Amino acid sequence: MGSIQSTMAGCxxxxxxxxxxxxxxxxxxxxxxxxxxxxxxAGWKCKRYGFRVTAMAICDTYESKKGATT
Structure with a gap:
């Protein structure tokens, strides 16, 4: 078995x-x-559906901000 780092990278x-x-x-x-x-x-809200969420929540319609143009 390899190091922890190589195992983490591998999985x-x-x-x-x-x-x-x-x-x-x-x-x-x-x-x-x-x-x-x-x-x-401070809290988080989903602008798409209009309800409160947590920062680490996620749904099937997630879209990265990196690909978004604002």
Whole structure:
């Protein structure tokens, strides 16, 4: 058996930050609650479907921001 790094490379391992998710989808948008500090809080919303999501959530209609032109 090889090193951990070669095993990770061989199986296509990706860390949480490297995987696709709402945070890097062209339909994902970070939003802030409409409350006064110190209670304001950042969250995520899907602009395509209009509901709240988490940054690491993903759906079948994910589209990368990298391919998007804005």
């Amino acid at each position: 296509g391992f990706k860390s949480a930050g490297e995987r696709p998710g709402c945070r890097d989808c062209k339909h994902g948008q970070q939003e802030y609650s409409d409350r006064m500090p110190p209670y304001d809080k």
